[in-house]
Amino acid sequence: MTDSILSLRGLRKSFGATEIIRGVDLELPAGERRAVIGPNGAGKSTLFHLISGNLTPTAGEVLLDGRRIDGLPPQRINRRGLARSFQITNIFPRLSVFENIRLAVMRSHGLQYTFWRPVGRIRALREETDRLLERVRLQQHAQELAGELSYSGQRSLELAMTLASDPRVILLDEPMAGMSNDETAHTLALIREVTEGRALLLVEHDMDVVFALADRISVLVYGQVIATGTPAQIRADAAVREAYLGEPHDEGAEVAA
Numbered sequence: 001m002t003d004s005i006l007s008l009r010g011l012r013k014s015f016g017a018t019e020i021i022r023g024v025d026l027e028l029p030a031g032e033r034r035a036v037i038g039p040n041g042a043g044k045s046t047l048f049h050l051i052s053g054n055l056t057p058t059a060g061e062v063l064l065d066g067r068r069i070d071g072l073p074p075q076r077i078n079r080r081g082l083a084r085s086f087q088i089t090n091i092f093p094r095l096s097v098f099e100n101i102r103l104a105v106m107r108s109h110g111l112q113y114t115f116w117r118p119v120g121r122i123r124a125l126r127e128e129t130d131r132l133l134e135r136v137r138l139q140q141h142a143q144e145l146a147g148e149l150s151y152s153g154q155r156s157l158e159l160a161m162t163l164a165s166d167p168r169v170i171l172l173d174e175p176m177a178g179m180s181n182d183e184t185a186h187t188l189a190l191i192r193e194v195t196e197g198r199a200l201l202l203v204e205h206d207m208d209v210v211f212a213l214a215d216r217i218s219v220l221v222y223g224q225v226i227a228t229g230t231p232a233q234i235r236a237d238a239a240v241r242e243a244y245l246g247e248p249h250d251e252g253a254e255v256a257a
């Protein structure tokens with residue numbers, strides 16, 4: 001046994017006759033920030049779908065804290081402590097930033113809230129919502145409509161909504177997509193801060209972000225993990241350079257974007 005919070009064991013996924021995930025083993029220790037990189041079509045999104053419950057594996061197991069979660073619906077997996085952001089979180093654009101976060105807090109508590117006395121419930125809700133607003137630095141924007149926030153503001157809001165369930169594992173799928181350099185720097189600092197003490201699995205095409213944020217990196221090529229190591233080890237890995245980083249026109253390896 002390992003002390004992994006998330007384990008993938010012999011994971012496979014086929015679409016029809018085509019096998020896209022071809023036997024992935026991956027151990028994510030609690031509290032580690034791990035990036036998954038790889039060329040276009042390597043299967044990174046498919047892997048995330050298998051972990052978050054949006055797809056069911058053809059074979060193999062996904063374990064969260066030692067318990068199987070493969071085949072469970074996304075909401076059940078979320079309640080077990082794994083949250084995925086950026087591609088599944090729905091912002092309500094006509095509601096304020098505050099109201100969006102409050103809804104996420106209410107959802108994360110589910111029925112629990114109905115057992116509280118109404119007055120205490122409202123105060124606790126507001127305090128928790130304020131705390132999340134502050135964590136993602138959106139206090140000044142609390143009353144703005146979510147749909148009118150800047151792009152990175154919306155990403156911050158989604159992050160707050162993801163944090164509402166206090167997950168032990170967070171999956172971020174291309175959080176920097178479409179951002180300016182300033183927005184990327186802001187969001188990078190924010191992600192580093194809010195994932196402190198949680199396990200993070202990150203897919204991101206901006207290699208500067210990957211190398212700045214990840215404790216370790218797993219390289220997925222053609223549905224298999226060909227290497228896992230620290231940023232320095234991955235940079236120096238000959239097979240990785242050949243398969244991925246050393247592609248022609250080496251513009252920071254953003255080639256996979």
Ligand SMILES: Nc1ncnc2c1ncn2[C@@H]1O[C@H](COP(=O)(O)OP(=O)(O)OP(=O)(O)O)[C@@H](O)[C@H]1O
Nearest residue numbers: 015016020038039040041042043044045046047256
């Ligand atoms: N539902 C599906 N049915 C059939 N094929 C699929 C399906 N979903 C993904 N694929 C195929 O699986 C392969 C891997 O796709 P996936 O999106 O997981 O790769 P990726 O590594 O995330 O790529 P990118 O970096 O371009 O986002 C692709 O060839 C894609 O066409």
